[in-house]
Amino acid sequence: MIDRLHPLSILIYFLSASLIPAFSRNPVLHTLCLITGFLMLFTWADAGKILKRVPVFLLFFLIISLFNPFFYHNGNTVLFYVAGRRFSLEALLFGADSALIVIGVSVWFISLSHYMTGDKVLLLFGVLSTKLATIVSLIMRIIPHYASYINAYRKQQKLMGIYGEGTFLERLRAEAKIFAGFLTWSLEHSMTTADSMTSRGYGVAKRKSYRIYRIRQIDILIMITSVIFILLLGLSLIRGTFETNYYPVIVMQPQGREAILSESVYIIYSLFLTVKHLIKVNYGFFENKQSKI
Amino acid sequence: MLKPEIIFASSRRNALTRIICVGLVLLCIFAGIFSLFSVSSIAKSGTEITDKTTKDTESFSGVLPDSHSSKDTFDTILNIYKWKMELEGAKNLQDLIDGAFCDDPLNGTNQNYILSIIQNPAITADFSKYTKALSDALYDGISTEEGIFPTSLQKSLVTLQLCLDYNLYKSLGEDYVNQNRLAVEAVNHENLLNYVNQEVTDTALYHTIGEKGIMSYIYGLYMLDNCPLSEPSVSEPEIIDAILSLQCEDGGYTLSGSEGDTDVTAMTLQALAPAYLLKYEKYIELPGDLYERLRQSVDKSLNFLSLIQESTGDYGSFGTTCSESTSQVILALYALDIPPISDERFIKDENNCLDGLLIYKCNDKGFSHSRGSVSNDMASSQSLQALTAILNSYEYESSETINAENISVSKAPAFPTKIVIPFGVILICLTAGLILFIKKKKIIHLISALALGALIIGIFFALDIKTKESFENEKSSIIFSESTNDTIEINFLISADTINAGDIFPASNLYVAKDSTVFDVLKEVCRIENIQLDYEKNSVYGLAYVKGIDSIYEYENGDLSGWMYRVNGEMPNIGLGYYTLSAGDKVEILYSTNIGRDLND
Numbered sequence A: 001m002i003d004r005l006h007p008l009s010i011l012i013y014f015l016s017a018s019l020i021p022a023f024s025r026n027p028v029l030h031t032l033c034l035i036t037g038f039l040m041l042f043t044w045a046d047a048g049k050i051l052k053r054v055p056v057f058l059l060f061f062l063i064i065s066l067f068n069p070f071f072y073h074n075g076n077t078v079l080f081y082v083a084g085r086r087f088s089l090e091a092l093l094f095g096a097d098s099a100l101i102v103i104g105v106s107v108w109f110i111s112l113s114h115y116m117t118g119d120k121v122l123l124l125f126g127v128l129s130t131k132l133a134t135i136v137s138l139i140m141r142i143i144p145h146y147a148s149y150i151n152a153y154r155k156q157q158k159l160m161g162i163y164g165e166g167t168f169l170e171r172l173r174a175e176a177k178i179f180a181g182f183l184t185w186s187l188e189h190s191m192t193t194a195d196s197m198t199s200r201g202y203g204v205a206k207r208k209s210y211r212i213y214r215i216r217q218i219d220i221l222i223m224i225t226s227v228i229f230i231l232l233l234g235l236s237l238i239r240g241t242f243e244t245n246y247y248p249v250i251v252m253q254p255q256g257r258e259a260i261l262s263e264s265v266y267i268i269y270s271l272f273l274t275v276k277h278l279i280k281v282n283y284g285f286f287e288n289k290q291s292k293i
Numbered sequence B: 001m002l003k004p005e006i007i008f009a010s011s012r013r014n015a016l017t018r019i020i021c022v023g024l025v026l027l028c029i030f031a032g033i034f035s036l037f038s039v040s041s042i043a044k045s046g047t048e049i050t051d052k053t054t055k056d057t058e059s060f061s062g063v064l065p066d067s068h069s070s071k072d073t074f075d076t077i078l079n080i081y082k083w084k085m086e087l088e089g090a091k092n093l094q095d096l097i098d099g100a101f102c103d104d105p106l107n108g109t110n111q112n113y114i115l116s117i118i119q120n121p122a123i124t125a126d127f128s129k130y131t132k133a134l135s136d137a138l139y140d141g142i143s144t145e146e147g148i149f150p151t152s153l154q155k156s157l158v159t160l161q162l163c164l165d166y167n168l169y170k171s172l173g174e175d176y177v178n179q180n181r182l183a184v185e186a187v188n189h190e191n192l193l194n195y196v197n198q199e200v201t202d203t204a205l206y207h208t209i210g211e212k213g214i215m216s217y218i219y220g221l222y223m224l225d226n227c228p229l230s231e232p233s234v235s236e237p238e239i240i241d242a243i244l245s246l247q248c249e250d251g252g253y254t255l256s257g258s259e260g261d262t263d264v265t266a267m268t269l270q271a272l273a274p275a276y277l278l279k280y281e282k283y284i285e286l287p288g289d290l291y292e293r294l295r296q297s298v299d300k301s302l303n304f305l306s307l308i309q310e311s312t313g314d315y316g317s318f319g320t321t322c323s324e325s326t327s328q329v330i331l332a333l334y335a336l337d338i339p340p341i342s343d344e345r346f347i348k349d350e351n352n353c354l355d356g357l358l359i360y361k362c363n364d365k366g367f368s369h370s371r372g373s374v375s376n377d378m379a380s381s382q383s384l385q386a387l388t389a390i391l392n393s394y395e396y397e398s399s400e401t402i403n404a405e406n407i408s409v410s411k412a413p414a415f416p417t418k419i420v421i422p423f424g425v426i427l428i429c430l431t432a433g434l435i436l437f438i439k440k441k442k443i444i445h446l447i448s449a450l451a452l453g454a455l456i457i458g459i460f461f462a463l464d465i466k467t468k469e470s471f472e473n474e475k476s477s478i479i480f481s482e483s484t485n486d487t488i489e490i491n492f493l494i495s496a497d498t499i500n501a502g503d504i505f506p507a508s509n510l511y512v513a514k515d516s517t518v519f520d521v522l523k524e525v526c527r528i529e530n531i532q533l534d535y536e537k538n539s540v541y542g543l544a545y546v547k548g549i550d551s552i553y554e555y556e557n558g559d560l561s562g563w564m565y566r567v568n569g570e571m572p573n574i575g576l577g578y579y580t581l582s583a584g585d586k587v588e589i590l591y592s593t594n595i596g597r598d599l600n601d
Helices: A007-023 A027-041 A047-071 A089-115 A118-126 A130-159 A168-199 A217-239 A257-271 A274-279 B004-057 B070-088 B093-103 B108-119 B128-143 B150-172 B181-195 B198-206 B213-226 B236-245 B262-276 B288-307 B323-335 B353-358 B377-393 B417-440 B443-463 B468-472 B518-529
Strands: A078-082 A085-088 B315-317 B320-322 B465-467 B487-495 B503-513 B533-538 B543-549 B562-567 B586-592
Touching (some): A007 A089, A027 A089, A047 A089, B070 B377, B108 B150, B108 B377
Antiparallel strands (some): A078 A085, B562 B586
């Protein structure tokens, strides 16, 4: 379902779900962010693929956690001394908390990069300038196309026995030959493209981009929830509900009613799109009507 | 087609390398397990010793006012012994008595330690070697031309007598209490005469009392009270009369001048206490008017002591508060049967004498002479006597007594991090490298694994990692407890008054090594006092920059806030890592919120 959403609602949802906890200083919220981020991964990737990523994240976690206490020596609970300076538990926990943020946000962004495909990005940028969008889409197509052409050319030369053996100078000459052939071909190709674009009416009138994604009811729902969530959590952030002081001793703001409310709002919001994929819930009214043939 | 021999040869070679590699891996694993076991067994044997002492102390009970339980006090006492043991390098308390104390038995400080052990009902020790050493030292000392200093001779005789008494008590056991008091005294007298010759007793009786001012009277009275010697040159009523005539107007006593001094007053009270309480038969026969004068004088002295107590509970002598004065006052109160920590006359602002004394407890478990200074031998020995007196005044039940041999320095087993961690890292890397080598059959994996291990070990050594205990108990090479030829005296202060955080390290006089910089002293003070310190240091140029002290960091209170320093009221234009101190410098490390402008106002 998520891949059929409007790119704007995807962007707003993913950015708010991952970045707002990152701006808070509350380890509970960071942990929730990481967990829901991992759950979001399950909506599109296999469990095996996800598990393969875990050791890398653990390594990241370790490095970032250890980085802080080696360079910041505040904190009252001393574990040991490094070059005459403290290596404190508080600094270690602060490092661990920052590592949670980094990993949580990166997990969310892995899902974001999966769902925000190139065409969706172009659709969003197309609003700013249609010409720029066209050029970008052309470039996005041409680069892999050219690369594959050069590889095919080189293989063909190798098979014919022209390229591949010999000294460095000979190989350089062969490479230059390939490049010359590729250049002629690309010029010819661009002329063909230009001709075909003109024949289809490029430059005749003001250009509009075609959008396959439309703002539907589900998108409106997501955007409204996002705005409510951003307002609620933003208010809590400003009021200092999530403040945690790490130095010299860890003092977390008492987890009062407001903090628990905000955290539960975050859980509901961040699982809002995930749950449907995981346990196949149907939103009913907000679903787009599919033909039942 | 390959020839069959070649295939066979190559497979055999592969099998051989595989067997060798597997063998190496197994060897590594076994070595790792073995080293782990050996380390854990070291740790176990270390904890057993500490368990033994803590288990013994658990038998003390009794909750006392101000949460100073007898167990706490006893722990503090044990810790002072441990501090002294570490100082002298002794294995246990008995070793300390037989070693360091026997080497210099006439030393007053050592005698204080001995007396405190005798008076402690929960510790048993063997003083036979010390008794011998003391009597030998007396014999040798008296025959030299200068002789022994009168007060020293008197105190030594008291110590010797108490040791003999203790030996007798130990050999007789319960009979000691049951036997006739006079018979015991007769045995004691004989004992003392066996240990010291006629010359010593004659000198003590006829040439010491009143020879060297008030102190010789005080120790003379001690000697006559404790040692069964008779017919001195000056009799007890005469001594008491002489002491009373030396009292100042304010009720105190002093060595010189007209105002009373805490130490001398407290020691006089200790000497007069047996007469005041009519402890011995000979004092019942005192003349009536002399006893009346004694009573009035002692009450006056007590008033004097009550008046000059500081609000923190401790006492001062010659203008500065110190632990020794406080210790002596506690001993005087105990001698006069006044509860030292619960009597209302000696509680100021809810702080009693024990609170006052505990101010001087240092991080290394010893006691210091002045506030914020480092541990000192004399201060520790007198604090020990005072704490023992307090322990005796508690009337706690001690079911078990600890033998001095069981009180040992509970050295936490020095975890040989310097050896074990590199060894472990090499083992892990070697194992990983070998496994990769077997799997992929490329020597580069093994080499790169070993290189990674070497890199980790290099980083480990470059970082200079120390455990908390070893860092805090390191012997200082910058700050010293006593003034010597290589030290200079400076005044040092760390303060964050500008943000109302008060003094982090109150202004104190320190003896520091010559040619030390402000930064060296700051680092040492923070290490000894366990104050948080964050700094950047360039080891090549000696450049140092302090970022935060006691968790107060730069930029925390505005963009222009940070730590600055002042020497003799002026801010030097060079970094504190370059400023070499000279004698008498007044160093202030101050927090400023406005690059020093707020400090100069």
